[in-house]
Amino acid sequence: MAIYEPIESSDSRRHLQLRSPVTLEPTGELICANAEDVADAIALARRAQPAWAATPIRERAKVAERALQLVLERQDEIIDTVVAETGKARADAMSMEIYSVADSLCYYAKHAEEFLKPRKRRVPGIMGIAKQLHIRYKPLGVVGLITPWNGPFVLVMNQAVQALLAGNAVVAKGSEVTPYSAKLAETILRDAGLPEGVLQVLLGDGETGAAIVRGGVDKVSFTGSVATGRKVAEACASQLIPCTLELGGNDAMIVCADADLDRAADGAWLGSCMNTGHYCCGTERIYVVASVYDEFLRLVLEKGRQVRQGNQHGWAEDVGAVFWDRQLAIIEAHVEDARARGATIHQGGRRNPDLHGLYYEPTVMTDVDNTMDIMNHETFGPILCIQKVADEEEALRLANDSEFGLNGNVWTRDKDKGLRLAAAIDTGSCSINDMALSYGIPTAPFGGRKQSGVGQVNGKKGMRGYCHEMPIVVDRFGGKMPNAYPNSAESAEGMRKLMDFLWRKTPLGKWLA
Structure with a gap:
């Protein structure tokens, strides 16, 4: 007997009958978001994201801190929902879905400012005398997040909080096997003060997920099977958007x-x-x-x-x-x-x-x-x-x-x-x-080799992966540009002499590097 199976409906959305893996009894009906619903969600996220990105990182982090307290307060509700949908042992639900989420929320709330603060980097070589390099971490915009059924609450929360604290809006979809465990992530973060539209967890199936991937988001983070991950990668490549894929293992x-x-x-x-x-x-x-x-x-x-x-x-x-x-x-x-x-x-x-x-x-x-x-x-x-x-x-x-x-x-x-x-x-x-x-x-940055995935999530690298790392080069002194037009044989000869001086006749070039 299937855990979910299609049932007839009178509207344009797919309807699924859900069953308990423990008793095999019906547990409810899932109405899947269709392509129009996904488009509306992405449009809402697009409208909500600029104000969220303009919110100071410290204020974004406070939402994660409040969410941590709500997870602890509501842990019995979360565990009951996860166990009802999955049949997993309650101790597994406690360790994976509560402890891991609490640890993640605490860590990213504490370190988001450090990971994303503007930075200066030294310009190597002789150019460093005249130029400064500034790095800014700019949110990508709207992130599509597709997660599976084995960690239905933790896998939404962990990735969403990284993308959200980086200043993005997120449109997510959990598995049709465990839809309401995934939906809890939106409830918790909204109750913690996250503005409307900044995180939306849609209820749906594979067609819903495909609509998110093809819906005009700025990045996709996918966790699931190798076969589906390959389709996600192909869709992202055709749109020239980045993706991270956490796939199978053996x-x-x-x-x-x-x-x-x-x-x-x-x-x-x-x-x-x-x-x-x-x-x-x-x-x-x-x-x-x-x-x-x-x-x-x-x-x-x-x-x-x-x-x-x-x-x-x-x-x-x-x-x-x-x-x-x-x-x-x-x-x-x-x-x-x-x-x-x-x-x-x-x-x-x-x-x-x-x-x-x-x-x-x-x-x-x-x-x-x-x-x-x-x-x-x-x-x-x-x-x-x-x-x-x-x-x-x-x-x-x-x-x-x-x-x-x-x-x-x-x-x-x-x-x-x-x-x-x-x-x-x-x-x-x-x-x-x-x-x-x-x-x-x-x-720890997390990702697979070979058929197990592309890219890495988590840690400093994972959070920055939801940003564009933008270099800004600043001239220190002003005045006439040394390489201004017109070009000439004399200027080319001067460049040859400079290169010879830096990297052949003296160790200065190596020292400046």
Whole structure:
């Protein structure tokens, strides 16, 4: 039974029947914004943006500070909405949708002025005697933001607050799987004092998102699948507007011979099953050095017997429901392909027979290899795929044998070795002795390599990415321009002598640089 399905309507908008992934019961009707609605929203954003851009950054930051307090005050409402739409464990909702949002709002409110203040930069070379360089960070205008269903509140809030504090207006769309969790971002920020039209979160489906991308915005920030990300990139390229794309992953975990195996086994479970495995930086491939493989597997299976699933556990639930029936079908197909190709299923490997909704049992499998879909493609589910390797170099080679490159993690007691291996993994970021954390650290620029994305978000770089970094060159002294017309052979000879003096006869040019 589908989590959403079209229903007949008497107007020009698409209507979808929504269902709970926990009970499969109907939860309401979604009316999707159409192309006209999107055009109206972008027009409103265009009208609202200049006044918002003219608002001092300190005043913009105060909106984020008030939003932080509202998130804390209304956290139960936010968690209830997210859990109702996704079926995720309440602890996952708390950590991803409340703590991460609060941390992000606090960080950007504190540092926005520092990141965006006008700057002077020294002009190198002899030109620096006569010229000054000023840098201004100017908002791009209206930003289109498209976010997925796995972090429906946090992914809108985190990107929107960066774009908003940079002085932009934002027209956003969350997933049709989780529309009302995304809509909460607009409610919170409006209640915090954000002017009308500066952030609009539209309810809709893929057609709504396509209308935003094609609607005349000044940048698109997209998080989602590789296939849709490629379409977004093509649309942005045809309009000559920038985009950032955070796409899929198939992250590798390397367990070295000197790893703390107990901690690594905990990290394998958390990295693979947090958020029901619906985590772009989730661990999907685990490579374990042969000398510690048996003990690591023993610990993983021992810990797996304690994992709890089902909302009857309340706050003690570890692994929630699969959020979307289409994702469940992918999980099942990947597991069955691996089973048919010789993988050994030690735990799970099926829908949970004791639960009514979209629950897939936390699964441990071994005897996996790169002939299997589950090792080549993004499964996005609560699956631990463990492969024995001869040594760390083989683990590194297999980790890099992927079309994806979002994140990874290395487990060793030797910090220098950990840093060497982490730097050698061809991914956007990496963690040592922990699951993938970089997205949750606001100072860390976040983005993928290869099929995992284009550009980076978060931190100073992410906020400035919502601006045009404008250089302004100022002449210091005035007077007659030394290179004014007319040109002459004498002036050309003078330029040759100057270059020879700067970079051949003396070290002055290098010193001035």
